[in-house]
Amino acid sequence: MKTVADVQSYLEKMELAFDKPREGTWLLSGDSVKNLIITLAGPVIVFRIKLMEIPRHQREALFRTLLELNATEMMHGAYGIEGDSVVISDALQMENLDYNEFAATIDDISLAVASHHGRLAKFREAA
Numbered sequence: 001m002k003t004v005a006d007v008q009s010y011l012e013k014m015e016l017a018f019d020k021p022r023e024g025t026w027l028l029s030g031d032s033v034k035n036l037i038i039t040l041a042g043p044v045i046v047f048r049i050k051l052m053e054i055p056r057h058q059r060e061a062l063f064r065t066l067l068e069l070n071a072t073e074m075m076h077g078a079y080g081i082e083g084d085s086v087v088i089s090d091a092l093q094m095e096n097l098d099y100n101e102f103a104a105t106i107d108d109i110s111l112a113v114a115s116h117h118g119r120l121a122k123f124r125e126a127a
Contacts (some may be wrong), residue, residue, distance in 0.1 A: 002097045007038065007045065010102045033110040045097065046092045047077060048104055049113065054084050055123050062086070062123040069116055076108040086120070088112060 004024055008090060011018055017030035024040035036049045053063065066079040068085065077090030088109050 001043075002094050004040065006097070007040070007102070010099050013099065013107065014103055016106070024127075028106075031108065033113060036109060037104065040094065041091075044091045045092050045094055045102075046080075047088075047092075047109060049088050049109060050082075051079075051088065051113065052120065052124055053075045054081065054086060058123055062120075063122075065119060069112070069119070073116070074108070074112060076105040077112075 003058070007026070011026060012026075016028055016032070018026045018028050022024055026038045028034065028036040033049070036047060039046045039048070068080045074088075077088050080087055080089055083091075090105050090109065092105060
């Protein structure tokens with residue numbers, strides 16, 4: 001079974017900037033992906049990033065877009081709703097976690113954030 005030290009070494013190997021707010025939790029803060037939270041939760045490692053608040057208008061169109069992206073472009077993880085926010089989340093088993101699987105998950109989430117930004121930005125409400 002992999003440990004906190006293994007996850008830490010994977011992040012260092014990927015040369016990702018991060019903070020460690022508490023044991024078993026990492027907050028990525030680099031240019032390629034910001035605010036991705038990685039947390040150990042029992043036998044799984046959870047990846048989560050908040051993208052935006054759910055708008056008051058065009059909700060149906062946003063939800064349709066998220067479902068389409070889940071079906072066609074998400075290799076690791078999925079878009080979801082958490083409270084009033086749109087998030088991407090994923091979970092991997094710690095028991096047989098390897099570096100390639102870990103890196104692919106972070107890379108896929110980073111790619112989704114970057115490449116889907118234009119399609120999702122039109123749903124953001126002006127502050």
